Amino acid sequence: MAKRRKSIYECQAFLNLKELAENPFDMTVEGALDSERLETFVCKGIEFDLLYGCQRVTTDVLDCLQSLADECGLVGQYEEMRAGAVMNRIERYPSEERQVLHTACRDVFSKTAANDAAVIQVKRELAKLQEFLAEIDNGKIRNTAGETFTSLIHVGIGGSDLGPRSIYEALKAYGRKDRKVYFVSNVDPDDSAAVLDRVDLSKTLVLVVSKSGSTLETLSNESLVRNALKEAGLDPARHCLAVTGESSPMDNHERYLRSFYMFDYIGGRFSSTSMVGAVTLGFALGYNQVLEFLKGAWLMDEAAAERNIRGNIPLLLAMLGVWNHNFLAMDTVAILPYSQGLHRFPAHLQQCDMESNGKSVQRNGEPVRYKSGPIVWGEPGTNGQHAFYQLLHQGTEKVAVEFIGFRKSQRNRDMCIQGSNSQQKLLANLLAQSLALAVGREDENPNKNFAGNRSNVILMGERLTPKSMGALLALYEAKIVFQGFCWNVNSFDQEGVQLGKVLADEILGAMAEKRNGKTLAEALLAVAGIS
Amino acid sequence: MAKRRKSIYECQAFLNLKELAENPFDMTVEGALDSERLETFVCKGIEFDLLYGCQRVTTDVLDCLQSLADECGLVGQYEEMRAGAVMNRIERYPSEERQVLHTACRDVFSKTAANDAAVIQVKRELAKLQEFLAEIDNGKIRNTAGETFTSLIHVGIGGSDLGPRSIYEALKAYGRKDRKVYFVSNVDPDDSAAVLDRVDLSKTLVLVVSKSGSTLETLSNESLVRNALKEAGLDPARHCLAVTGESSPMDNHERYLRSFYMFDYIGGRFSSTSMVGAVTLGFALGYNQVLEFLKGAWLMDEAAAERNIRGNIPLLLAMLGVWNHNFLAMDTVAILPYSQGLHRFPAHLQQCDMESNGKSVQRNGEPVRYKSGPIVWGEPGTNGQHAFYQLLHQGTEKVAVEFIGFRKSQRNRDMCIQGSNSQQKLLANLLAQSLALAVGREDENPNKNFAGNRSNVILMGERLTPKSMGALLALYEAKIVFQGFCWNVNSFDQEGVQLGKVLADEILGAMAEKRNGKTLAEALLAVAGIS
Incomplete structure (x- = not known):
């Protein structure tokens, strides 16, 4: 075990890569980037091809990245994770000590599941969801006036919001025309107020999502929505659904029409394929589309177990990321989807990546000695x-x-303008940006000069569908996990959110008692002019 | 002139700051961050206070930043800009050679305008807008069926989209209940298709925004929308409005119900207070709210002419940014509004800042010798x-x-839950995060340790209103301009977008002629599997 949990700094390949990084491949040299290179540096995978000719890598660099992946035992650890090893832990110190089994949420298509116990639970929840959706369709579940539900408000935050929201946005082109979904997340009361102004509450289901059943923002928003239901003369227990941990404070059949469970072994930011995402997607798209989404994710999970980085998109993307971040000093990753449906997907990946790998402590309790997770952003x-x-x-x-x-x-609504349709223009721009960043252009006007050598990859798929969305999500989840293993951090906890909670409670206490100026928190309250 | 156009590297203060940066103020030392510091490091300004006690600065650093601002002549250049100097230029090379007068868009409240000629044009457009909005209200403008218009689709991209969109989102709490606004920007045909699926075109105005009248994405989307109007049996000329340059290809009264003008001296990313933003905001909120918005911006513009950095929020924020970026090596700026209404404002600032200052050439044609604009992101x-x-x-x-x-x-819809309402929870979290980042916390469990010394500021306002939104926008516009002056870059051109356009045209040509594999662009097309 210890041998496998090497971090990159302890690997021979690390030293070799450091040397190679002194003279990285120069894409701006005449002929360096040619057709052959573009054709060679392609990894074909599930639903996507990864085009990586515009990376500053040579076959030597790729070989070293392979060695690094092997020395760190990345795929081995990934397989351990899927089988149920306790990967969410820090040695020698108190930590969460949990399994990491978000992959089980889609391991329902395998003949032999990687972790039977989890998959049994997952299948039970899926069956509950299927039945629930059927009962809305066949009229067993209706509002008190006997009408069918046409809207759903998804109340959650962070991992209980960004994944489901971004995936719903990506797939709403396939949504049922008779159903609408809204999201409320921010504790800012204007968030729920804006949604409550728009919906007909009598025909609205409210899905409250919190694993612990005690997330401050979510409970506050739930209360605001329940209050609005009561003011409209409606019974909240006939409208509210819960996604929560079994026997959490929210697991209460008197208060919720139905409860769906998520489990300790599924982290919030990895929970999109659990009931956290599936209930809302199921309401919006139907159960079969949920299965398609899960199937895409499962196929990618399976493919991510390949040891050859040249044949494993998530692993290759992870290793190219390490090369760019740790060796070529790129501190940020921009995720730029040429697909309007994916407009919120970068925000989800920002969460999933930065909360997982924005760490300074290795899994052995030692400080990290190099850079861990980068900043992720994009539009x-x-x-x-x-x-x-x-x-x-x-x-x-x-x-x-x-x-x-x-x-x-997605929507096949296009027309030819000036010799090309919009989809062609979109793709031409994508390819053009990739090349422009890589090769640059010399110009005697320095302001029109492009230095080039700006590394980029293209993930190219056929169409954004439930299945390809599932594959894309799982691709990035696996990438993040591989990088975490590489940096030897625990990608599955989030201790960095705790101090803010403690201080927020202190400030709320000071507000309640009108204390003013004694502690630092009280002083800041006064300076901010908040009474 | 030349003397004032110093870049920071040539200033004595630069050397002094480099020395001070070797030992920056340590906020984690017991008592270093105390009530007195919090109270002292506050700058009160128009609609906002800037709380900067949680920056790694001392009075020495602030004095040096003042010297730097003075040596670079930042406020002087800002005044020149407002008066109409040709600030959009690069010496010794062909460049745009334009004035920079977005501030004129709100300089309509001054007794003596900084630039009369521009303000006369601005007032003329405002009068046209006022009349147009009145005619919708009084029924002079109606659809062919005699009904009033209830929706507007805003078609634009980049500077013609992100500003108006983010400001509309920020202010829609004050929107007229009888009107809705939609935005279409991406050349991805799914973007317009999703909007066209939702609106009743017969009652919809279509505002097409392009200064040049030739923006590829916008013309494509306009064609898709015009086509949909025709398919619905409607006459596009009765529904379409233009915001464009006078005598651009779009300035055509046969094709548009009305044309509003923007001018060469207003850059796209600085155009939110011009007709680019005002028409849509006027439709959504009414004309008086547009004036409030402009007034907030104007008041901030006036306040930004103060030379004392301790009394000028935009200038102080700019200089603190330079300190963090150039001296303390923070490569990115996160803009984190604790206000759901501002959810897209970071995306607008990302554009406004990165397109303005993401440059490598000084205004004298020499390469920049230090870092220019940072990466801007946030949620x-x-x-x-x-x-x-x-x-x-x-x-x-x-x-x-x-x-x-x-x-x-904004919406006053709140309730008390567990001893506090949601607005209080929101504010408590904001203050708590500021302190937590600054002071950190020691813990013997390294995974629960917070190193602290993470620099942050708080911009605190009373309420997000049209007026405070105007002030906030102008605050950031001025900040960006001051930083551009400091780095001695031309913040008002965008040569970095040109190469991509050339290559995209080449790829579209290859698509049309089914060429495959000869040039690099054609090879990439083949590798990407695009036929």
Whole structure:
């Protein structure tokens, strides 16, 4: 075990890569980036191809990244994780000591599951969901006036919000026309107020999502929504659904029409394929689409067990990320989907990646001795081209870019303008940006000069569907997990959120008692002019 | 002139700051951050106070930043800009050679305008807008069936989209209940298709925004929308409005119900207070609210002319940003509004900042010798606390944080839960995060240890209103301009978007002619599997 849990600094390959990084591949040299390179540096996988010719890598670098992955035992650890090892822990110190089994949520298609016990629980919840959705369809579940439910408000925050929200946005082109979904997350009361102004509560289900059943924001928003239901003369228990841990404070059949369970072995930010995402997606799209979504994720999970980095997209993407971040000093990763449906997916990955790998302690309790997780950000193209791409091309900061594109649009509503349709324009821009970043252009006007050598990859799929969305999600989940193993951090806890909670309670106490100016928190309250 | 256009590297204060940066103020030392410091490091300004006690600065550092601002002549240049100097230029090379007069859009309240000629044009457009809005109200403008218009689709991209969109989102709590606004920006055909699926076109105005009248994405989306109007049996010329340059290809009264003008001296990303933002905001909120919005911006513009950094919020924020970026090596700025209404405002600032200052060439044509503009990103709190704050607290990357908060919510729909209402919880979390980042916490469990010394500021306002939104926008516009002056870059061009356009055209040509594999662009097309 200890041998496998090496961090990158202890590997021979690390030293070799450091040397190679002194002279990285120069894409701007005439002929360096040619057709052959573009054709060679492609990894074909589930639902997506990864085009990585525009990375500053040579076959030597790839070989070393392979060695690094092998020395760190990345795939071995991934397999341990899927089988149910207690991966959420820090040695020698109190820690969460949990299994990490979000992959079990979609391991329902295997003949032999990686972890039977979890998959049995997962299947039980799926069956409950199938029955629940059928009962809405066949009229067993209706409002007190006997009408069918047409809207759902999803109340959650962080891992209980960003995943489901971004995936719903990505797939709503396939949504049932008779159903609408709204999301409330922020404790800012304006968030719930804006949604409550728009819905017909009498026909609205309210899905409250909190694993612990005690998330402050979610409980506050639930109370605001329940209050609105009561004011509308409705019985909240006939409208509210729960996704929570079994026997949490929210697991209460008197208060909720139905409870769906999530489990300790599923972290919030990895919970999109659990009931956290499945209930809302099921309501919006139907049960079969949920299965398609899970199937895409499962196929990617299976593919991620390949040891050859050249044949494993998530692993290759992880190792290219390590190369860019730890060796070529790119501190941030921009995720730029050329697909309007994915407009919130970068925000989900920002969460999933930064909360997982934004750590400074190794799993052995020692401080990390190099950089761990990068900053992740991004907006859809082509929008971003008219916004921040200026800096990507000509700024002093170097950004690792991950493009995502699809050959076909979702809605098939297009027309030819000036010789091409919009989907063609979208794709042409995606490819053009990739090349422009890589090769640059010399110009005697320094302001029109493009230095090039800006590393990027393209994840290219056929169409954004429930299945490809599942695959894309699982791809990034696996990438993040592989990188965490590589940096030897615990990607599954989030101790960094605790101190803020403690201080917020102190400030709320000071507000309640009108204390003013004695402690630092009280002083700040006064300075901010908050009474 | 030349003397004033010093960049920071040439200033004595630069050397002094470099020395001070070797030993920056340590906020984690017991008692270092106390009530007195919090009370002292406050800058009171228009609609906002800036709380900067949680920056790693001393009075010495502030004095040096003042010297730097003075040596670079920042306020002088700002005044020149407002008066109409040709600030959009690069010496010795062909460049845009334009004035920079977005401030004129709100300089309509001054007794003596900084630039008369521009303000005359601005007032003319405002009068046109007022009349147009009145005619919708009084029924002069109606659809062919004699009905009133209830929806508006805003079609634009980049500077013609993100500003108006984020400000509309921020202010829709004050929106007229009888009107809805939609936005279409991406050339992805799914973007317009999703909006067209939702609106009743017969009662919908379509505002097409493009200064040049030739933006590819916008013209494509306009065509898709016009086509949908025709398919619905409607006459596009009765529904479409234009915001464009006078005598641009879009300035055509046969095709548009009305044209509103923007001018060469207003850059896209600085155009939110021009007709680019005002028409949509006027439709949604009414004309008087537009004036309130402009007034807030104007008041901030006036306040930004103060030379004392301790009394000028935009200038102080700019200089603190330079300190963090150039001296303390923070490569990114996170903008974290504790206000759901501002959920897209970080995306607008990302554009406005990164497209302005993501440059590598000084205004004298020489390369920049230090870092220019940082990466800007962010999401609203408290959402972000459950997402990426883990990295802010405990990651290996250091991020400069700018919090924005308001003492009161917009919609006044709140309730007390567990001793506090949601607005109080929101504010308590904002203050708690500021302190937690700054002071950190020692713990013998290294995984629960918070190193602290994470620099942050709080911009605190009373309530998010049209007026405070105007002030906030102008605050950041001025901050960006001051930083651009400091780095001696031209913040007003965007040459970095050109190469991508050229390559996209080449790829579209290859698509049309089914060329495959000869040039690099054609090879990438083949590798990506696009036929």
